[in-house]
Every structure is written in structure tokens, then in C-alpha cells.
Amino acid sequence: MAEAEESPGDPGTASPRPLMRDLKAVGKKFMHVLYPRKSNTLLRDWDLWGPLILCVTLALMLQRDSADSEKDGGPQFAEVFVIVWFGAVTITLNSKLLGGNISFFQSLCVLGYCILPLTVAMLICRLVLLAGPGPINFMVRLFVVIVMFAWSIVASTAFLADSQPPNRRALAVYPVFLFYFVISWMILTFTPQ
Amino acid sequence: MATTAAPAGGAQNGAGPEWGGFEENIQGGGSAVIDMENMDDTSGSSFEDMGELHQRLREEEVDADAAAAEEEDGEFLGMKGFKGQLSRQVADQMWQAGKRQASRAFSLYANIDILRPYFDVEPAQVRSRLLESMIPIKMVNFPQKIAGELYGPLMLVFTLVAILLHGMKTSDTIIREGTLMGTAIGTCFGYWLGVSSFIYFLAYLCNAQITMLQMLALLGYGLFGHCIVLFITYNIHLHALFYLFWLLVGGLSTMRMVAVLVSRTVGPTQRLLLCGTLAALHMLFLLYLHFAYHKVVEGILDTLEGPNIPPIQRVPRDIPAMLPAARLPTTMLNATAKAIAVTLQSH
Numbered sequence: 362m363a364e365a366e367e368s369p370g371d372p373g374t375a376s377p378r379p380l381m382r383d384l385k386a387v388g389k390k391f392m393h394v395l396y397p398r399k400s401n402t403l404l405r406d407w408d409l410w411g412p413l414i415l416c417v418t419l420a421l422m423l424q425r426d427s428a429d430s431e432k433d434g435g436p437q438f439a440e441v442f443v444i445v446w447f448g449a450v451t452i453t454l455n456s457k458l459l460g461g462n463i464s465f466f467q468s469l470c471v472l473g474y475c476i477l478p479l480t481v482a483m484l485i486c487r488l489v490l491l492a493g494p495g496p497i498n499f500m501v502r503l504f505v506v507i508v509m510f511a512w513s514i515v516a517s518t519a520f521l522a523d524s525q526p527p528n529r530r531a532l533a534v535y536p537v538f539l540f541y542f543v544i545s546w547m548i549l550t551f552t553p554q
Numbered sequence: 555m556a557t558t559a560a561p562a563g564g565a566q567n568g569a570g571p572e573w574g575g576f577e578e579n580i581q582g583g584g585s586a587v588i589d590m591e592n593m594d595d596t597s598g599s600s601f602e603d604m605g606e607l608h609q610r611l612r613e614e615e616v617d618a619d620a621a622a623a624e625e626e627d628g629e630f631l632g633m634k635g636f637k638g639q640l641s642r643q644v645a646d647q648m649w650q651a652g653k654r655q656a657s658r659a660f661s662l663y664a665n666i667d668i669l670r671p672y673f674d675v676e677p678a679q680v681r682s683r684l685l686e687s688m689i690p691i692k693m694v695n696f697p698q699k700i701a702g703e704l705y706g707p708l709m710l711v712f713t714l715v716a717i718l719l720h721g722m723k724t725s726d727t728i729i730r731e732g733t734l735m736g737t738a739i740g741t742c743f744g745y746w747l748g749v750s751s752f753i754y755f756l757a758y759l760c761n762a763q764i765t766m767l768q769m770l771a772l773l774g775y776g777l778f779g780h781c782i783v784l785f786i787t788y789n790i791h792l793h794a795l796f797y798l799f800w801l802l803v804g805g806l807s808t809m810r811m812v813a814v815l816v817s818r819t820v821g822p823t824q825r826l827l828l829c830g831t832l833a834a835l836h837m838l839f840l841l842y843l844h845f846a847y848h849k850v851v852e853g854i855l856d857t858l859e860g861p862n863i864p865p866i867q868r869v870p871r872d873i874p875a876m877l878p879a880a881r882l883p884t885t886m887l888n889a890t891a892k893a894i895a896v897t898l899q900s901h
Contacts, residue, residue: 440735454666458673459705531677535709539716543735546716550723 387411394477397516404467404520412473415480416445419544422483425553441547448540449473456525456533463524472537475517479541482509483548490553502549510545514538672704672767680706687775690809694817700768707746707774713781714742721788722847741843746773749835756831760824762815772811773836779807780840787844796844800837808836 387410420441453468461468486502517537518530525533683706691698718738747770754769764772783803787796812829819825 444735455673455705455708458666458670460670460674528676532675532680532705536712539709539712543716543719546720546723 394474394516397519407467407470415476452536461524471520475513478509478512482506506549513541687778688806690813698814698817702767710777711742717784760828762819776807776811779803804840808833
């Protein structure tokens with residue numbers, strides 16, 4: 362556990378050291394998501410900074426360039442936020458009700474961090490879209506999104522599966538599948554004007 | 555941690571009672587309270603620990619301050635010192651009492667254990683109930699059993715939302731006031747909760763033996779047919795196919811619900827009223843979902859102004875039912891792929 366004199370609640374110290382420590386923790390968790398192994402890091406030291414950064418990045422990238430964006434039904438910033446956070450809350454409640462012994466915020470943390478592959482997919486899709494539309498363009502984007510979608514599910518299952526009773530894992534994983542499916546669908550159907 | 559902190563804060567300023575809540579939780583054992591405090595064993599975030607540590611240090615500081623202040627006040631400041639100390643103590647006591655009350659109220663209302671029995675299912679049970687929801691049972695002489703669970707219906711409603719979103723996106727539905735996601739969620743949950751309540755109300759009038767939970771479960775599982783039909787017909791745009799599925803699959807799941815309700819209602823008029831209403835609403839909802847979110851975009855575009863609408867949106871989504879056999883393969887294409895082909899041609 363951290364040293365007592367670096368308490369983040371202490372108003373006197375404005376030193377960058379707690380910030381660097383937090384950033385390092387967030388970065389370490391990103392690595393754990395990219396290379397999912399059965400480990401307890403995400404569960405033991407949960408934090409919500411990573412999910413917040415990812416959610417904001419995703420919501421910003423899903424904005425369209427044109428001014429009259431309310432006419433074509435593209436996701437608004439607040440919509441992406443609400444989908445991600447209420448989706449994560451619903452999945453957490455569901456897994457708790459099914460008998461899982463995971464804490465509320467641990468589950469939010471895992472689900473938020475496992476959006477990282479999809480955020481990477483969004484980045485790649487935006488870059489690919491710069492080359493102009495076309496069927497090859499669509500195929501590339503489809504392939505990237507499907508791979509990242511599978512990666513997200515595998516990563517979140519690796520962390521969440523142990524907290525469920527073994528015979529109900531499928532019941533807990535299905536809403537996770539739906540959640541990432543909706544996000545992947547938003548990413549895949551994004552077309553900048 | 556509790557045992558070392560309690561004696562430290564116990565006697566001086568009433569910090570003892572705040573750990574009483576911790577003991578309550580221990581006795582509750584295994585309850586799924588959404589715990590916003592530091593009472594959860596499984597979460598070990600460094601931030602939480604720092605918060606606890608900081609609070610303990612502050613308490614010890616306050617104790618030390620209080621002890622020092624008492625001595626000083628007694629010696630140098632006289633009455634004024636005592637008053638300050640007293641007001642501090644009172645404020646502290648009020649804070650502790652308020653915090654205790656708030657946490658108790660929160661744990662009472664945020665206790666999701668009320669819903670726990672309705673989620674007590676196994677995957678095999680969910681699978682068998684999904685299949686049974688498509689099989690109408692002939693025996694209507696004695697009340698048929700309805701499983702009172704909420705996991706299956708809730709997951710089916712969310713699946714319907716996802717399928718609806720998919721359908722709206724591939725048909726480029728334009729929602730002027732609101733968002734796609736909001737519309738999809740509102741429609742599906744509104745139907746499930748609203749029609750369940752309405753049919754429960756009618757069942758109450760018709761003296762049918764069904765509880766609200768059972769009605770929610772019955773209607774929820776009835777949405778399985780809707781999910782299948784919409785999933786297939788949002789990707790294959792043939793009106794004839796849709797009508798066939800509407801009658802077949804929609805009809806089967808409606809008949810199942812109707813049979814269950816008939817077995818629980820006495821009297822021909824009541825049975826007719828209840829089951830007629832449910833059948834009408836269920837079938838019409840499927841019709842509505844297909845046509846409302848899958849409409850011809852060209853009709854909308856005529857009323858919209860603006861020359862800067864890209865040509866990709868002018869591809870008709872509605873395919874007429876009668877088609878020569880030679881053009882049949884093209885109609886099986888997904889609308890998105892077709893739109894891309896059009897864009898390619900225009901470039």
C-alpha cells in the first residue's frame with residue numbers, strides 16, 4: 362500500500378508524484394487488458410480513471426464533423442456516456458444478482474477498462490475512413506471491429522469469470538456480449554460527414 | 555482495522571458508533587448491498603485505503619487537538635475556550651449521527667437482495683424456457699405453471715433493443731427529436747412494462763389467477779419470437795417472408811401466452827377479452843417494429859430540406875414483394891452493402 366505522507370486527500374501537497382503514481386497504475390491496467398491473463402490486478406486495485414478516459418475518448422471520436430448532426434441520428438456525446446455507464450451498471454447488478462461475489466466498483470472498473478480494444482478499433486476505423494469509402498474499406502473496418510470485439514469479451518471474461526459460480530458463467534457473460542456488441546455497432550456504423 | 559480504530563476513537567468524540575454499521579453488515583452476511591463505504595472486504599483500492607488511513611489520522615489528530623485544546627482552554631482562555639470546544643463536539647456528534655442515518659437509509663433502499671430470488675436460474679432452465687415459449691400447450695383445464703423469474707425476460711428485452719438498433723442503423727432511420735438508442739430502449743421497455751401492467755389490470759378485472767411477476771415473465775419470454783423474426787427480416791428484406799414469419803413465429807408465441815392465460819381464467823367472456831387483447835397487442839407490436847423502423851427513406855427525404863444530403867441515403871430500403879426470380883439474389887443483400895455499391899458507382 363502507498364506511503365502515508367502521499368495521501369491524495371491532503372490539500373497542502375500539490376506535488377506531481379501522486380499523479381504519476383496514478384497514471385502508472387492506469388497504464389499498468391491497460392497493459393493487463395491488452396494481454397489478458399488470469400490476474401487479480403484489475404480487481405485488487407480498482408480505479409475509475411481508465412474507464413473515464415476511454416469513455417471520453419470514444420465519445421469524442423464518435424462525434425461527426427458537420428454542424429447539423431442532430432438530423433442523422435449519430436450518437437451524441439452524452440448518449441455514448443450514458444450507454445457505457447448505464448450498461449456497465451446493469452451488467453454489474455445482473456452479475457451480483459446471479460450470485461457473483463464481486464464488488465460493484467470492481468466490476469465497473471473491469472468493464473470500463475475492457476473498452477480499450479474497442480477504442481483502439483475506433484482509432485483505426487477513423488484512420489481507415491480517411492482513405493475514402495468503398496467495399497474494401499468496409500471489409501477492413503468490419504474485420505478490425507470484430508477482432509477487437511472478441512478481444513474485449515475475452516479480456517472481460519478472463520477477469521470476471523472467476524467471480525461467478527461456475528454453472529452460471531454463461532448467464533453473466535451474455536449481457537457483456539450484448540454491451541460490447543452495441544458499442545461495436547456504434548463504431549462500425551460511424552461515417553463522418 | 556476495525557478493532558484498532560475503535561478504541562482509539564471510542565471514548566473521546568463518539569467515533570465508536572460509526573463502526574457499529576460495520577457490525578450490522580457482518581451480521582447481514584452475504585447480502586448484496588451496494589456498498590459505497592469502506593466496508594467491502596473484496597475491494598482493496600489504494601484510494602479507499604488512503605481514505606481510511608487519512609480519516610483515522612485525522613481522528614487521532616482531532617483527539618490530540620481536543621486534548622491539547624482542553625488543557626490550553628482550561629489554563630489561558632477560560633470560558634471562551636470551553637464554548638469553542640463544546641460547539642466543535644456538538645458539530646461532530648451531529649455529523650456522526652447524520653452519517654449513520656444516511657448510510658442506514660442507503661443500505662435499506664439500495665439493497666438489491668429483494669430481486670435476488672428472481673434471478674436464481676441455471677442456463678439449462680433459461681434455454682428450456684426459451685424453447686417452451688414457442689410451443690403452445692393444449693391443456694387448458696388446470697392452471698399452467700409460469701416460472702417467476704426476471705433474468706430471461708430482461709435479457710430478451712435487451713436483445714430486442716440491440717436488434718432494433720441494428721435494424722435502425724441499416725435502414726438509416728432518422729430520428730429528429732431524440733436518439734436511436736433512447737428510442738429503442740424506450741420502445742422495448744415501454745412495451746414490456748406497459749403491456750404487462752395493462753394485461754395485469756385486465757386480468758384483475760377478469761378474475762384471472764396471475765401475479766404481476768408472472769405476467770412480466772410471460773410477456774418477456776413472448777418477446778423471444780419477436781427477436782427471431784426481427785433478426786431475420788431486418789437482414790433479408792422480403793415482405794412476403796416477413797408476413798410468413800409474422801404469422802408463424804409471432805403466432806406461435808402468442809398462442810402460447812394465450813393458452814397459459816386461458817388456463818388461468820374462468821368464463822368465456824373474460825377469456826375472450828383477456829386473450830384477445832393480448833393477442834392483438836402482441837401481433838401488432840411486431841408489425842409496428844418491422845414497419846416503423848424499417849421504412850422507405852426516400853419518403854422522408856422528400857420532406858427534408860438541404861441539398862447537402864449525400865447520395866448514399868437515397869437508396870430505397872423497401873423492396874416490393876413481387877420480384878422476378880432473376881433479381882432475387884440482389885434483394886438478399888444487406889442494405890448497407892447495397893448502399894456502398896451505390897456509392898462506388900457514383901464515384
